[in-house]
Amino acid sequence: MQISFDWVxxxxxxxxxxxxxxxxxxxxxxxxxxxxxxxxxxxxxxxLVGVFAAAALTxxxxxxxxxxxxxxxxxxxxxxIACLLILAATAAGxxxxxxxxxxxxxxxxxxxxxxxxxxxxxIIFAWADDLIMTFxxxxxxxxxxxxxxxxxxxxxxxxxxxxxYFILGSFASAVLLYGISFIYGSSGTTSLVELRELGxxxxxxxRMFLTGVVLLFSGLLFKIAVFPFHAWTPDVYQGSPxxxxxxxxxxxxxxxxxxxxxxxxxxxxxxERAFPFVxxxxxxxxxxxxxxNIGALRQKSMKRMLAYSxxxxxxxxxxxxxxxxxxxxxxxxxxxxxxxxxxYTIMTIGAFGFLSLLEKHADHEIYLDxxxxxxxxxxxxxxxxxxxxxxxxxxxxxxxxxxxxxxxSAAIKQGLIWLAFWGVVGAAISVYYYLRPIVAMYMEEExxxxxxxxxxxxxxxxxxxxAALMVIGFGIASETFFQTFFKSILDxxx
Amino acid sequence: MxxxxxxxxxxxxxxxxxxxxxxxxxxxxxxLSLIHFAFSLLLFKHFDPSTAHLQLVERAxxxxxxxxxxxxxxxxxxxxxxxxSTFLMPATVxxxxxxxxxxxxxxxxxLFLLLSASLGTFLAMDAILFYVFFESSLIPMYFLIGAWxxxxxxxxxxxxxxxxxxxxxxxxxxxxxxxxMTQQQLGTLSASILDFYKLSLPFVGGxxxxxxxxxxxxxCLAFAIKVPMFPVxxxxxxxxxxxxTAGSVVLAAVMLKMGTYGFMRFALPIFPEAAHYYSCxxxxxxxxxxxxxxxxxxxxxxxxxxxxxxxxxxxxYVMLGLFAFNIYGTTGGLYQMLNHGISTGAxxxxxxxxxxxxxxxxxxxxxxxxxxxPLYAIGxxxxxxxxxxxxxxxxxxxxxxxxxxxxxxxxxxxxFAVLGVILGAIYMLWMVLRIFFGEEGPLxxxxxxENLDMNLREILILIPFVVLIFWMGIFxxxxxxxxxxxxxxxxNDINNYELQIEP
Numbered sequence: 003m004q005i006s007f008d009w010v011x012x013x014x015x016x017x018x019x020x021x022x023x024x025x026x027x028x029x030x031x032x033x034x035x036x037x038x039x040x041x042x043x044x045x046x047x048x049x050l051v052g053v054f055a056a057a058a059l060t061x062x063x064x065x066x067x068x069x070x071x072x073x074x075x076x077x078x079x080x081x082x083i084a085c086l087l088i089l090a091a092t093a094a095g096x097x098x099x100x101x102x103x104x105x106x107x108x109x110x111x112x113x114x115x116x117x118x119x120x121x122x123x124x125i126i127f128a129w130a131d132d133l134i135m136t137f138x139x140x141x142x143x144x145x146x147x148x149x150x151x152x153x154x155x156x157x158x159x160x161x162x163x164x165x166x167y168f169i170l171g172s173f174a175s176a177v178l179l180y181g182i183s184f185i186y187g188s189s190g191t192t193s194l195v196e197l198r199e200l201g202x203x204x205x206x207x208x209r210m211f212l213t214g215v216v217l218l219f220s221g222l223l224f225k226i227a228v229f230p231f232h233a234w235t236p237d238v239y240q241g242s243p244x245x246x247x248x249x250x251x252x253x254x255x256x257x258x259x260x261x262x263x264x265x266x267x268x269x270x271x272x273x274e275r276a277f278p279f280v281x282x283x284x285x286x287x288x289x290x291x292x293x294x295n296i297g298a299l300r301q302k303s304m305k306r307m308l309a310y311s312x313x314x315x316x317x318x319x320x321x322x323x324x325x326x327x328x329x330x331x332x333x334x335x336x337x338x339x340x341x342x343x344x345x346y347t348i349m350t351i352g353a354f355g356f357l358s359l360l361e362k363h364a365d366h367e368i369y370l371d372x373x374x375x376x377x378x379x380x381x382x383x384x385x386x387x388x389x390x391x392x393x394x395x396x397x398x399x400x401x402x403x404x405x406x407x408x409x410x411s412a413a414i415k416q417g418l419i420w421l422a423f424w425g426v427v428g429a430a431i432s433v434y435y436y437l438r439p440i441v442a443m444y445m446e447e448e449x450x451x452x453x454x455x456x457x458x459x460x461x462x463x464x465x466x467x468x469a470a471l472m473v474i475g476f477g478i479a480s481e482t483f484f485q486t487f488f489k490s491i492l493d494x495x496x
Numbered sequence: 497m498x499x500x501x502x503x504x505x506x507x508x509x510x511x512x513x514x515x516x517x518x519x520x521x522x523x524x525x526x527x528l529s530l531i532h533f534a535f536s537l538l539l540f541k542h543f544d545p546s547t548a549h550l551q552l553v554e555r556a557x558x559x560x561x562x563x564x565x566x567x568x569x570x571x572x573x574x575x576x577x578x579x580x581s582t583f584l585m586p587a588t589v590x591x592x593x594x595x596x597x598x599x600x601x602x603x604x605x606x607l608f609l610l611l612s613a614s615l616g617t618f619l620a621m622d623a624i625l626f627y628v629f630f631e632s633s634l635i636p637m638y639f640l641i642g643a644w645x646x647x648x649x650x651x652x653x654x655x656x657x658x659x660x661x662x663x664x665x666x667x668x669x670x671x672x673x674x675x676x677m678t679q680q681q682l683g684t685l686s687a688s689i690l691d692f693y694k695l696s697l698p699f700v701g702g703x704x705x706x707x708x709x710x711x712x713x714x715x716c717l718a719f720a721i722k723v724p725m726f727p728v729x730x731x732x733x734x735x736x737x738x739x740x741t742a743g744s745v746v747l748a749a750v751m752l753k754m755g756t757y758g759f760m761r762f763a764l765p766i767f768p769e770a771a772h773y774y775s776c777x778x779x780x781x782x783x784x785x786x787x788x789x790x791x792x793x794x795x796x797x798x799x800x801x802x803x804x805x806x807x808x809x810x811x812x813y814v815m816l817g818l819f820a821f822n823i824y825g826t827t828g829g830l831y832q833m834l835n836h837g838i839s840t841g842a843x844x845x846x847x848x849x850x851x852x853x854x855x856x857x858x859x860x861x862x863x864x865x866x867x868x869x870p871l872y873a874i875g876x877x878x879x880x881x882x883x884x885x886x887x888x889x890x891x892x893x894x895x896x897x898x899x900x901x902x903x904x905x906x907x908x909x910x911x912f913a914v915l916g917v918i919l920g921a922i923y924m925l926w927m928v929l930r931i932f933f934g935e936e937g938p939l940x941x942x943x944x945x946e947n948l949d950m951n952l953r954e955i956l957i958l959i960p961f962v963v964l965i966f967w968m969g970i971f972x973x974x975x976x977x978x979x980x981x982x983x984x985x986x987x988n989d990i991n992n993y994e995l996q997i998e999p
Contacts, residue, residue: 377643378599381602392635397631397632397634397635397661398627398628398631398632399628399632403628403631407562407624407668407672408562410668410669410672411562411672411675411676414669414672414673414676415676419669422669422672423666423669426665426666426668426669429665430658430661430662430665433657433658433661433662434654434658437638437654437657437658440638441642441650441653441654444639444642444643445642445643445649445650445653446650480559481557481558481559481560481561484559484561484562485561488561
């Protein structure tokens, strides 16, 4: 086989290259300085430069449609959207990292390096057009995350979380790899382009192939915390330093959902043989919604609560993905899934960023009771969180509402009425726990007077405010996003 | 532009209230709300009562991918509800004048947001736009009850929010299904209510799992919770009792009407077969609500809670009228919506006035208040008469029409509903007796020498209500003439209801 690369291939990969280069520079500076950490602003600055350069390059590439590097990665509008969302999460994560007491001092250059590489991994993961690339992206992302979680000044929970995520994550990667080997064994290819031709027939004739698909999905569903692969979520989200939680909860979900969407476009699930599998996925979606939302009801720690809620949101994304998988040419489901992760990214950045801002020292974890009286002390700031929580709960006219609206529309359009019904039940349950922080902030009085020192973290505050404004603004202007997403998906599915 | 300005100007007003210096907050809120009310009176000039068509229509594409438009318009059904909302706003600002001292700026901002959401709910002609306003009205009310309410406010506000929100979620599913049906049947995706009217939805009598019946009940659940109908009324007494006075007034006068308005705008005309088929069920529930609400009200020791349960009873009349499907019932139902807004709103205002002075709502501890507060007693008794439908007051017209319609539709149920009128008279008059007459209660002794009567501000609040009570009671035609064309159209053409847009 003749291997030759076009320069366009490198242009397409340039965002990833920019991220890796920008990540290495602070590390080099540190080495040259005799392993002394310079001011945290230097690595942060390089990190942001990398992120913005990558974003600019992605936007510059907007419109290119090509399977680069011999079909290893696919670049189209959808890839660009995934990349931009991941970069948004990265920029927010970096900002919170620099201004959070648990992460801002220790080995900040390394932290930036790891985060940018994790983003590179996520982007490769989301772009992969070949199952081997999928695995490479997954591992690059996961390995960086394992270390990032542990890189906290908090000594107990972060280490435990890192270890837990490592053990379970490795297992999930192994299952995924196992699935890939089944698919390769039965079809003779790992390229998604070739699987597009082979998949629909293979899935109804070859049991081995179906097994491979099931295993592959198990590995992927672990990453977006779908029941029964969700058990790690609360512990890991709680133990990780809050900026890392922000980053991974948004970034990993975006990357994985886009990959699954790419897989759903293969039309493999429309054949009759795959129906039991689709049924199983529907059950998982329902159970995920219920487990996530019911689990969140009794949480006292805000991070744990949001972790369970993120499990619930995965269930809604699943509804969109399932509708996309069986829908064929009707693209409401795929649009819904993309819009949902888009809205989830904004809300997550805002909500976890808010918690990160409230943390006063490395061991400080925000409980529901800590929010009491905040609405009186800082009404505007608390108002931002209230907007974000209303959006999480799916109240109009926020992005959260339109996300749920699209996903439920997709389910109804595909005749999955009962799936939509359970989605609605989950949403009704979720209202209770999303309202509790608002109750604490605005309607309850402070029990113990907290020390009033509030450290100034201007950039983080800016990011959180921006997220809150976007939640409403992008909600009202959602038509623009629907159109963009819809057109991008049209490319992929046609 | 008129309706758009009417709906969204409260948002601007809220912003102004948010920016003025602290000592200006109350006067600014009052002046702005009066200006807004005066502006809304221009409707009399723009609105043409002789036609049932949808008027002052404004349409613009909002989310064309899903057929969602920005589409507002007004007809005889929504006309008075809009004016009721704007009329109550200055009153709610004035009644909170001294009662709300804590975070008053945020309080008035919430009131303006709520006004905007209610107006949007009554004027939206696109189902999703309606849903957006319908749901966002919950947020300011949630803050009003939760931040300025009584001792059990957290329980009440969460219950209120979760109850109403979970009800409306199933309606959202039904709306989505209807939107996709417009594509199948009419060719274009549309969330406009006018297009929903044109759909033909398969109906199989007696079979619950059929398209029209399921959707009908999805809508009914959402609206029945809001009304509230027996047996999903339990959030109301808690919310009413715990809410601050202004919150109770808006809740009773405006937010409950969103439910009955929803029945008139959505549930009945879109699903006429199902509505007719199940009308008996709803009439029975309405009558149970009337009698049950009255009986429970009778034994309440707290007079705010008593009035809250009387709301359940009164709203039962509205539902009875609507499901009678004749011109008397429907006209009475619409009229009773306004009456309930005026009389129950006034009752809550009166309760708020005395509570501010005595800090007690226990009926037992009052007694002999008439001697101490003669003006207040006169006002209270007039409003009570309106509430129990004494002739010459507005309540009489509404209840009389509803009973007429109820008898025409179903003799036995009509008979039971009359029982409710008697019970209503009993519990209200008994309460008046215990509060205003008889021996001086412990509270009167405790507040000896203090002035318990109304001051000028309170008199000013009450006067418009008293005027309206008699005006609506003596000259109902002044009001009904604006709705007549729409109501006739509604009753006569319910089976293939369509709304034309005024050219």
